[in-house]
Amino acid sequence: MKSKNCIEKKVSIILVNYKNYKDTIKCLDSLKKVMYQNLSIIVVDNNSKDDSFEILKEYEDDRIIVMESGFNGGFAFGNNFGIRKALENDSDYVLLLNNDTVVDSDFLMPLLQVAENDKHVGIVTSRIMFYPDTDRIWYAGGKVDWNNLRAIHCGLGEKISEKFSQKSTVDFASGCCMLIPKNTIKEVGLLPEEYFMYYEDMDYCIMVADKGLKIEYVPESVIYHCVSSSSGGDGSPFTVEWQARARRIFWKKYAQRFSIIKKIYIPIKCDCRTVVKCLIGKNKIGKVRAFVRSYRSN
Structure with missing residues (x-):
């Protein structure tokens, strides 16, 4: 009603x-x-x-x-x-x-x-x-x-x-x-x-x-x-770069909520996961380059 x-x-x-x-x-x-x-x-x-x-x-x-x-x-x-x-x-x-x-x-x-x-x-x-x-x-x-x-x-x-x-x-x-x-x-x-x-x-x-x-x-x-119609899809270099960049901004903001051990391994684990995804499927070089660029833009 x-x-x-x-x-x-x-x-x-x-x-x-x-x-x-x-x-x-x-x-x-x-x-x-x-x-x-x-x-x-x-x-x-x-x-x-x-x-x-x-x-x-x-x-x-x-x-x-x-x-x-x-x-x-x-x-x-x-x-x-x-x-x-x-x-x-x-x-x-x-x-x-x-x-x-x-x-x-x-x-x-x-x-x-x-x-x-x-x-x-x-x-x-x-x-x-x-x-x-x-x-x-x-x-x-x-x-x-x-x-x-x-x-x-x-x-x-x-x-x-x-x-x-x-x-x-x-x-x-x-x-x-x-x-x-x-x-x-x-x-x-x-x-x-x-x-x-x-x-x-x-x-x-x-x-x-x-x-x-x-x-x-x-x-x-x-x-x-209509998913990712404006960003080229989840596996595009554009998405790789800006997701990685945003994740680091998020981490810097909330890292204080974690234990010392987690402060070390969580960001490393996340970056490793992104690299593995970059090496799967098409345009591997483009995605890896985008991941590297994400560090520069941070």
Whole structure:
């Protein structure tokens, strides 16, 4: 049942675009079908330097705003640019949504109901399916794997089953879809911009949990993700470089939580794992070079 409080809450959905207007348009087309009235959509073009901004500007209407950030400062930077605009517009919630997603028309209300019913909820997230292979799970809850400095997506690649169909409190919500109450932002702050891409969502989840707030997974809300369409895929040199760089930034921030022994072997183990992955599959030399570059960029 839709509560009156939920219906009255103002929600701003934020999409960050970088040289990928075609996916952004698909996402916007799906959002136009969302069955929620008090909704605005903020598209932030992260200095694409192509014709993305001009093309997306044509999609502006009463609910869609297209803005230029003026600088490609990365995923967190672009989202924070949009969050500030949303708060200026007195939004009660912001929803961070990857621009390479499409959503079910009723995906928003289940998220809002969970957030409205518990003041201790800091983030609410959806079940995320692959796209176009929509019967496979991409995210059905998440965990922070401290021993390997990474986030784990529960259910990755699996079919939908009962164990992934229960609402639950989780450690990690993917930045692909995060409904964040304005009170969370006031208490925790904006996304950490020291990451250009990757790890900023895991870091933010830790920041939220450290404030005693919960992260809730709501499987009744469903979206679909065209995975890595903007970064060349998980095995690309681009991904290798920026994931390795982000992991070191994350490690420097949280290393004090570990014992002396773990401070020594965990970063070594993680780098060794990355090197092994670089040597598997195509473009081995390109991936190894990207890994070396990640040290220079740190």
